[in-house]
Amino acid sequence: MKRTLGVCYYPEHWPQEDWAQDAARMAAAGITWVRIGEFAWSRLEPQAGAFDFGWLDLAIETLAQAGLKIVLGTPSATPPRWMLDRFPDMLALDAAGQPRKFGSRRHYCHSHAGYRQAAAQMATVLGKRYGRDPRIAAWQIDNEYGCHDTVLSYSDAARHAFRDWLAQHYQSVGALNRAWGNVFWSMEYDSFDQIDLPNLTVTQANPAHEMAFRRFASDQVVGWNAAQVGALRPLTDAPLIHNYMGRVLEFDHFAVARDLDIASWDSYPIGFLSDRLEGDAAHKARYLQQGDPDMQAFHHDLYRAMNKGRWWVMEQQPGPVNWAPYNPAPLPGMVRLWSWEAFAHGAEVVSYFRWRQAPFAQEQMHAGLMRPDDQPAAGLAEATAVAEELRQMPDVAHVQAPVALVFDYASDWAWKVLPQGADFDYFRLVFDAYKALRRQGLSVDILPPDATGDDLVGYKAVFAPGLATLSAPLLAALATTQIPCLIGPRSNLMTSELSTALPLGPNLPDLDIAVARVESLPPATMRPVAGGGAVLHWVETLEGSAPAVITGEAGAKLLVTNGTLHYLAGWPDTALWDRLVDLICANIARSRLPDGLRLRDTATHRFAFNYAPEAQDWNGQTIPAAGVAWWPLSADSRTG
Amino acid sequence: MKRTLGVCYYPEHWPQEDWAQDAARMAAAGITWVRIGEFAWSRLEPQAGAFDFGWLDLAIETLAQAGLKIVLGTPSATPPRWMLDRFPDMLALDAAGQPRKFGSRRHYCHSHAGYRQAAAQMATVLGKRYGRDPRIAAWQIDNEYGCHDTVLSYSDAARHAFRDWLAQHYQSVGALNRAWGNVFWSMEYDSFDQIDLPNLTVTQANPAHEMAFRRFASDQVVGWNAAQVGALRPLTDAPLIHNYMGRVLEFDHFAVARDLDIASWDSYPIGFLSDRLEGDAAHKARYLQQGDPDMQAFHHDLYRAMNKGRWWVMEQQPGPVNWAPYNPAPLPGMVRLWSWEAFAHGAEVVSYFRWRQAPFAQEQMHAGLMRPDDQPAAGLAEATAVAEELRQMPDVAHVQAPVALVFDYASDWAWKVLPQGADFDYFRLVFDAYKALRRQGLSVDILPPDATGDDLVGYKAVFAPGLATLSAPLLAALATTQIPCLIGPRSNLMTSELSTALPLGPNLPDLDIAVARVESLPPATMRPVAGGGAVLHWVETLEGSAPAVITGEAGAKLLVTNGTLHYLAGWPDTALWDRLVDLICANIARSRLPDGLRLRDTATHRFAFNYAPEAQDWNGQTIPAAGVAWWPLSADSRTG
Amino acid sequence: MKRTLGVCYYPEHWPQEDWAQDAARMAAAGITWVRIGEFAWSRLEPQAGAFDFGWLDLAIETLAQAGLKIVLGTPSATPPRWMLDRFPDMLALDAAGQPRKFGSRRHYCHSHAGYRQAAAQMATVLGKRYGRDPRIAAWQIDNEYGCHDTVLSYSDAARHAFRDWLAQHYQSVGALNRAWGNVFWSMEYDSFDQIDLPNLTVTQANPAHEMAFRRFASDQVVGWNAAQVGALRPLTDAPLIHNYMGRVLEFDHFAVARDLDIASWDSYPIGFLSDRLEGDAAHKARYLQQGDPDMQAFHHDLYRAMNKGRWWVMEQQPGPVNWAPYNPAPLPGMVRLWSWEAFAHGAEVVSYFRWRQAPFAQEQMHAGLMRPDDQPAAGLAEATAVAEELRQMPDVAHVQAPVALVFDYASDWAWKVLPQGADFDYFRLVFDAYKALRRQGLSVDILPPDATGDDLVGYKAVFAPGLATLSAPLLAALATTQIPCLIGPRSNLMTSELSTALPLGPNLPDLDIAVARVESLPPATMRPVAGGGAVLHWVETLEGSAPAVITGEAGAKLLVTNGTLHYLAGWPDTALWDRLVDLICANIARSRLPDGLRLRDTATHRFAFNYAPEAQDWNGQTIPAAGVAWWPLSADSRTG
Ligand SMILES: [Zn+2]
Ligand SMILES: [Zn+2]
Ligand SMILES: [Zn+2]
Structure with missing residues (x-):
């Protein structure tokens, strides 16, 4: 499918005599x-x-x-x-x-x-x-x-x-x-x-x-x-x-x-980093003018799951916004990077918000492609460049990713209602998993919580962290699948009424394990894991016969498995997530990426997006800060 | 008196056909x-x-x-x-x-x-x-x-x-x-x-x-x-x-x-450390799974003062709770330690909350002695062990402590209403004093604010910090007692209507001293004290002829005395509290305890409780983390 | 004009039989x-x-x-x-x-x-x-x-x-x-x-x-x-x-x-430092018992601008107050220092609040010149000393300062309503400018936002930072003045209706410059400036032909000028403010003062006020902590 650009426009804000010129300029920019x-x-x-x-x-x-x-x-x-x-x-x-x-x-x-x-x-x-x-x-x-x-x-x-x-x-x-x-x-x-x-x-x-x-x-x-x-x-x-x-x-x-018929979302990478993402000060400073390297991709993948792959970016940040606590400008190149990243993840349309910055009311400090004085803003040239590149590019054809990640809104509600530990947040847990996959260059598809066995076909690994209650279809799929799956922590321990599952969860097929006790931990408390990494925020005490793949330092079971299905009994730190990806995705080609670099594969190409504020070398190429690169993809070089 | 165990039970939550088995198990556990x-x-x-x-x-x-x-x-x-x-x-x-x-x-x-x-x-x-x-x-x-x-x-x-x-x-x-x-x-x-x-x-x-x-x-x-x-x-x-x-x-x-007729209280050591105690991050991390080493003892002593020594623990934490910001599990041994500590302080009954963890509603994440699936939780074995030990133990006979500490609810209200400095909190001040006494192994009795001269008989030292208004009985007692007493800071400076006492307080018998001015200080500001230690949070300017025992570095009077009565004109740091205990309790055998170890004497025994997460040596014995030890006490070896 | 002292008194709080003695004591103190x-x-x-x-x-x-x-x-x-x-x-x-x-x-x-x-x-x-x-x-x-x-x-x-x-x-x-x-x-x-x-x-x-x-x-x-x-x-x-x-x-x-007819204000230096000023912990600790070295002077200068120079301090802090989070006592000497500072800035009257500390109700912990027990408090002796010094002193004659600083309440409202960055605060910006001027010993007059060309006559430099909308009179004045002026950042970018100025601001006379884009930055983010210093909080992208005097490290224009008028496109750090003062005030004698020392010139004298907690040497004299000094001023030695 040929990808296209769009823009949000408010004719009622402007004199009628300006509309024709606005329209002409939009068209000229390739919109x-x-x-x-x-x-x-x-x-x-x-x-x-x-x-x-x-x-x-x-x-x-x-x-x-x-x-x-x-x-x-x-x-x-x-x-x-x-x-x-x-x-x-x-x-x-x-x-x-x-x-x-x-x-x-x-x-x-x-x-x-x-x-x-x-x-x-x-x-x-x-x-x-x-x-x-x-x-x-x-x-x-x-x-x-x-x-x-x-x-x-x-x-x-x-x-x-x-x-x-x-x-x-x-x-x-x-x-x-x-x-x-x-x-x-x-x-x-x-x-x-x-x-x-x-x-x-x-x-x-x-x-x-x-x-x-x-x-x-x-x-x-x-x-x-x-x-x-x-x-x-x-x-x-x-x-x-x-x-x-x-x-x-x-x-x-x-x-x-x-x-x-189509899902779309409004992508404000810099505002979102500032106002709705965890992360230490160093992370937020490093990506201040780029946004978090995974936040956009996650939502691209999430919304791609909504309507059989049909999705748009309806509003794309084109410059500084007005509504975050701090509103810096994107690094030069980021508007192009964000646009291409959306296309690489399968967007049909990327539509910039807004055509011209309004000179009045609540959003007058929100940049558009045009300034309020009708001069081009910084974003317009980048949008125009994307339009030109789109014309050069063959169709962006979607391909199934090697890894599936299950996402469930009700689990977010469950843990908001019953957090048990002040830092237990469902999105944060899932996003940590997503980041771990992406650090190794893997492309990810997101699945709904009632994914069936058919939905899992074709994947090489499935991650389903933090599901309050596993759906019947997913449980059925897990009972028969041969795909390595990671379930847990805090998964299937509750009923859909948010009462305690009896027998004690997770009640997974062919996995004799029960969560006998849970603990939530303050931020500074880490429990080291044998072999590297640690758990934090949350840790469960398992009982049952399922063998442990990873244990705590004192030998407590932390990751158990029946060979296919893995249950994880704690909240991993970064190092442990890396180990888990190595383990579950052992059969998928991966490679540890430079900090801030991210990959995404379409059916025909591999895209690289450099979110770092400095150039990164990859695949024999130097990708500048805020730069995008892509290569044709042969079947044997595909990793994720 | 023979001490006993109890448990909280909600038959209305469970099928009637389960009640008899529950009762039988309680009895079997020694409840x-x-x-x-x-x-x-x-x-x-x-x-x-x-x-x-x-x-x-x-x-x-x-x-x-x-x-x-x-x-x-x-x-x-x-x-x-x-x-x-x-x-x-x-x-x-x-x-x-x-x-x-x-x-x-x-x-x-x-x-x-x-x-x-x-x-x-x-x-x-x-x-x-x-x-x-x-x-x-x-x-x-x-x-x-x-x-x-x-x-x-x-x-x-x-x-x-x-x-x-x-x-x-x-x-x-x-x-x-x-x-x-x-x-x-x-x-x-x-x-x-x-x-x-x-x-x-x-x-x-x-x-x-x-x-x-x-x-x-x-x-x-x-x-x-x-x-x-x-x-x-x-x-x-x-x-x-x-x-x-x-x-x-x-x-x-x-x-x-x-x-x-009987006072009782609900003791949740780990939850309380997290949600209602001051303390730096290191302290909170060190005692994360044990609770503050003095919080339980303080309340035991406080509630023992209510009904002529008759008091219970009506609810004893048996495992992780659900209501604190973070809810870790007790270290193995802590349920036993908490139980014995209550008995050592004179409790008639220690009753665990609750028999079986509920599988629904607000407290479903709150551990019981039994898990929701009717299996024993970790606490049950420790409770059963305590029951067995009680059977072995001679009666725990209460004895008067060497030190009395006055506690007054109205002073808390007064300083909440009129703090003058954001960190002036009555409980915190009294608890600091209590901790200082306990660091030197002293057992403490708590007295009400209207304690009389008769009530003071038998004590070797009296601490009464932060009393907004001294009661007539206590003032009368202070006028005649020969027991070393510590009054202050901010004591008797106000009337019971929370207006300023005139003449200026503290108006203590035979102690010519008046508080001419008070200052509250931000947390980072310390005023060093000659000879060691410092005051923080609060400092008073004294005038009058009473001689100083301790002065500020510039010579200002900080602790004055008439030989028996001492008035303290500032909020001590830990080092200064230690000096004050040395001074006021000079006639009581004391010894500086290892960090986290606490002692408590009954009429016949000395108990040691190791709140530390590592073993501590004491009295020729190694007490493991979360361990309890006791010895018969001869009259000459009694310290506090 | 001969300066005088006053006091606030509440006869209704005291027995009528005490009034005559109170009055006599006030008079005796020189009030x-x-x-x-x-x-x-x-x-x-x-x-x-x-x-x-x-x-x-x-x-x-x-x-x-x-x-x-x-x-x-x-x-x-x-x-x-x-x-x-x-x-x-x-x-x-x-x-x-x-x-x-x-x-x-x-x-x-x-x-x-x-x-x-x-x-x-x-x-x-x-x-x-x-x-x-x-x-x-x-x-x-x-x-x-x-x-x-x-x-x-x-x-x-x-x-x-x-x-x-x-x-x-x-x-x-x-x-x-x-x-x-x-x-x-x-x-x-x-x-x-x-x-x-x-x-x-x-x-x-x-x-x-x-x-x-x-x-x-x-x-x-x-x-x-x-x-x-x-x-x-x-x-x-x-x-x-x-x-x-x-x-x-x-x-x-x-x-x-x-x-x-007369403006007055209520000056509580120590309370204000604690409850309404920015500043890091070191600054707040250093000036804990003195107040910020510029806060009082700023308000003196501000209120002097209200009624043709006629102004008072109606309430002067005489000791610890009751309403700040922490309420330490002033360093000995500060009551005298504050009083003299007010006179040096032109106050007709300095009136202490209050005569006698009340023994009841909300402010009973607020010091007066007298204690509640009718004894003199620490402030009385200092007030009496000031009265005596006033008798010795020739009239304090006001003189125009070399520097004018524009202050506009509506700009504060504008940036409160539309901050765009969480740290953009108008008062803070203006106060930073004021502090920079004072660090170099300059006396400052404050002007209203509708100052005219006539109002500017006699000044050697004008600072007008952060004006949301420039008034017509001020714009007219800027069009013709030959005085070096600093405008910006974020100046004249909005209309008085708080919509975006079109053409894009600042629209200054003879200064071809427009703000094409603005960015707000989180506290930890600094943008270095070529030649030293940095911008923080706020930075603008300029376009237009006006030449740059100072640029960012990458060459972006930061300070542009037409020779007289300067527009500043960012929020300066301390080092950059110093450079700006050097540049705009090049024609005024200045000298970098020791930390905490401040100068103020009257028509006849130079006053030095030492806010530092240690002695400072100046003009061949050692001024103790909390000390005041003054010298006769010859025309050629006047600096600011
Ligand atoms: Zn929107
Ligand atoms: Zn309860
Ligand atoms: Zn007032």
Whole structure:
């Protein structure tokens, strides 16, 4: 498939007389796609029921005339002020019970039926007008679900919807009491109407209560999205897309994706390094102007898993952003590097955010491809270079990676609800595994938690760390697979109700092992491992007959195996992760990469991305800081 | 007295068919006592007024049949959900004005008259049914007062009760205005009904206002407890007990204890080290799996002071807990060590929490003596060993310690309200003194703040650091005693209304000294002391004729004395504390102990407890890490 | 002008029989002024409408009899409790929506019309009674505007007043929508009544919205003050004064000052170092008992700029305070040093807070000149020495400083609203510049942001760092001045509506330069500068033809100039600030001072103040720690 570039554009921010020139310049830069409309509700429907599509018609016409394909957004992330007059109770409440007021964006509760209906109605109106318009080549629904912590709402609407959800799931309040173990502190309910949201309790709420609320909240996002999908589907054949964010984990993206056609995400490498990644000061200083070397790749691989490989970068950082604690500029070359990295991981489109930096409002310090004074910003030349390179490049053809990594949103919720140790974070654990694989040059595919035996076919290794509860399909697959698999730590120790599995987990097929006890450890405490490395944060005491491959210094079993399946009883440090990759991926060609260099294989090429701030030598080539290189790949040289 | 073991058990969590086996196993392990019922209200009274005692009758019968003695708890810490329908305003409010909702435990305001009455009524119902039942050998009232910050409530009920309390204490609002100095910022009131709770003021509230609220809140706990005592006393002769917590200081435990027969507390050494003790990272790492070497002993000594020496450990940590930021396992041996340490300090009973780890709800990660899969957990063997050792051991007979240490809850409130320096904490100061005494092998008795001359008889040294206001009895005792006493710093400088004492304190008998000025210091600032050591956090400028025993480097008086009474004008560092113990305890045999080793003398034996993670040599014996040793004690070898 | 001393006194706190002796002692100590009344509303009007002036009459008479001149305060900072019965909605709300309750002080919202009226009425009552009384030589209006974060209120009164303010400023809601760029996220309003205060939004509110709220809130303070000025002006000829605080920036002090006659401020050097200044631990430890060596001088210079040079220190710290996290005592000599420093900077009066330490209520740990037991505190002797020295000293005559520094409250609001980097703080930037000037012995005058060409006459250098928007008068002045000026970083890049300036700023006269891009940097990231020093926190990319005087290591322009005007494109470290002072102040005699020593020139003398904790040699003289020295100044020896 031929890869293309896009850009996000807000015609409503600029004089109409500038649109044609903007469109021409986009086209000249080699841009194919333009996303519009997703924040424009107050211009599309200035008063309730009074629509104004004239400007949008003109914008579409102008952009299409320049040869651009349009992604049209539904504007439900920014309901206009009059919507609040209609639905004064549509706002979310935070966990402290405060309303999250109008004045920015995402000021709605997913559980509010009235606003949900109004948003779907808006999608219908747009669908009727533009659904069969060939210039509208794709749709974006809403914008960045979960951004600004907007999944969990404690509003009246949420409370009532939660009670309905519980009634449907448990059928009887007695069943709920039993499932949650409400006898524990006399927390038993007589009716669903007595059940409140799990905020503001005197001490921690029942984890089962919180877990149910997490599942409910995720379902509310799915249902919210589905309402608009339901409105648009009959009206258009263009693909439906949502633009997810980085490390937003409060809803199940796989579940949302089931209703959509293409996944996309918004990639802000430098902001993300600063505001949502662990890492010591040296790491953050080293990658200050590049972003973490694995964060983008991880999300590329994650979102590639959503819709049978169809995915985009809907928003690509093109320069300094405005919303992180500190906002440095990308190193020269990084915009190109990020773009090519996305393509190497299979993106169909990389779309820059935004065309021109706005001179007003919240994001006026967020760079675009153009400066607010209509001069080219630094990113434009790099984007243009990518467009030119794309023209030279043969199609980027995807190929299955040698390693599969399982990712499960519900496990994140489980460990947030019941961390047991302040540093136990699911994403961090999975990301540590991902980084370990990538340090050895391996390409990775991400699988959903209900991956089946069929889904595992073709992989040479499977990693599934930290799964709170293993799904039935995955358990079945593990029972028969011959692929080396790593499970653990803290895997399958809980039921889906977040109670303790009995018999004690992990209850893996043909692996006689049980976790007799767990310990969480403060950051400075390491438990050394025989042969090198250490565990930290978390360590389990195993009992059972499965033989140990790796043990603690005192001989305690740390990694056990039945030959294929491996269970890991602690949180590895970097050195131990390296040993684990060596062990599980022994049958895959690997090589330890220079610090900051990363590889990615397509069907035909190997790409190298140098995230380091200095040049790195690789494969006989010197790759400059922020540089990209690629080589044709013969079958025998493929490593990961 | 013969010491015994107990365990906490929740028959309502388990199938009835398992109870008999559980009871048999408890007995087999050497357990004497079993505590039940304290969270079971929703099973005892599933609907308002509809009681169900069948299961409890059966549980009592089953446990008693196995030879176990029962502690029956009143369930008022966990009112069932229907109680909120009856009293929607029974919830506490936090200082920010948020309700502290149903969904965990302790969801009530001590000032709510309706729920107080309902809880007392439940005690009456239980007392009528079981008060004369010989199988019920003791009662526990409520559970862990003050846990989860539940003493201070800002509810309407609290506001109204506070006004009544003020009216009773001050009789006229004019008297209150004068006592508080409300003229200061035109804070004068015209009536008690104008007085609000001291939260959410623009800047700090009048400290006298806050101190009155603290006294009131403590009295509300006393009154709450007394209501149930009043219900049970006519109905039973079994002793009434409450289980206090560690470092919960918001109410006066001495005052609660006056209505009870036995004090008990819940000892979680590893959790407490992590979540409620000062200490640098090295200290916390060293004792990660043992707990602070003095925290348990301090509370043993404190609660021994409550009811003429009658005290228990009602809940003893038996393995990893769930509620601290990090939850490692105890070193092998620690469960035994903690148990023996309690006995050496005079405990009648050590009761483990809990029999079997629950597989659901909030505490499912909290270890028991049994695992959730009904297999023995690590703690069981150690408990069983203690039971066996108890059988071998002659009675543990208490003896008066050589050193008395005064502890006063109101001083904690005073310095919380008016810290003057961010690091001035009363408990920390007293605990530093306690640690210094224990580093030299001294056994300590704790005395209440109104200790009399009679109470001091027999001690060789008295320490009373940081008393906001000295009580009349203690002042009278100090006027005549010949025992070396250490008073200060910041002692008797304030009135009980938290205004400045005039003449300037400490106003000690026969000690011509006044604190002319105080300074608080940031952590990095030390003021060296002539001869070794330093003061930190706090230093006073003394004037008056009392001679100095220790001075600052520039000659300022730091420790002054009249020969018997010593006043200390600063917060000592460790080296200075050691000097002070040498000085005040010069007439007591002492010896500097290895790091982590602690001694405790009974009437007949000296016990040594090795909290260190390595073996320590002592008295010609090598005591392993987490080890206990004891020797018969001849009168001349007794040191502390 | 002859300089004099004053003191703050609260006769209502003490028995009437003590007043005469207090007054006599004040006079004996050389004190000229006494401030009274500013917190005494509950005694002046114990019940609504029932006044009691008897005690105040007597206090005035007693003080005046001793020869003291009286500053009478209006008591509006402490409305009595009955005022809340009258205006239950007069309280401010914090940003979380919580009321800021009665029980301390400043418990009112500046926007509450009813209380504003009541406060003005009280001023009228006082003015009628005492306005022509010759013993009342000055008035203080209210107390410490903005203290305890009391400028920004989110009450209903504030919301309604904000809407009115917006309506008056923008006239039409369409104009507001355009000015704020509300199209950005469909934030457009249909009427002013839809506009809420900018708190509790889901993510950041529109910076234009927040900036308007900031301007409004400042105007409310101005209007509040003006209401009392309006009440008093017709009734008295005595000067009207307000006592500002240190680093309180939420309202425009220049605007308040326009209605007053004399500026004053409350100088607490040690508290301010601890609770409101940046600085590493070594700096804070070194100056723990002296205060920052530039903080007082900066505010002296700032408040001297308010009312044509007429200013006082209304409250001078005389010993340890009570309100900082840690409260050490001043080094001996510091009370004298602070006093003389104020006079050297032009203060007419230095008034100590307070005469006698109160033995009750919030500030009972705050030292006075007298102890609570009526003995002299350490500060009294130093104050008395200053009084004696003043008698010996010729008049302190002010002279224009060689350097002007522009200070703009609105720039602080702008960068608080839109920091772009977590460490970008306007005050910190300006204060860094001020410190750099003072390190070289320069005296500084502060100018308002709308300084004109006339205002610049006589200066040899002008520093104007960090101005969000340059005023028209200042821009005009810069266009013609021949004085070396330093502008930048981040200067004139925004409009007054906090939108991006177009063409891109700084748009300075005859300086072809534009800021093409900005970057904010985390604390550990430094960008070295060719020739020495570095930039941190903030760096801009310049384009344009103006030649560079200083460049980054890679050659990027950092300081550009047209010969007179210099634009600085980054936040300098200390070494770079020194270079900048060398460059801009090349024509002024300077000398690098020992660490902690500071100079200040009057018309006739050079003063040296040694803030260091050790003696420093200067001008052939050894100045002890906390010492002051002065020399007659000949015109040719004047440096700064
Ligand atoms: Zn976005
Ligand atoms: Zn407990
Ligand atoms: Zn003040």
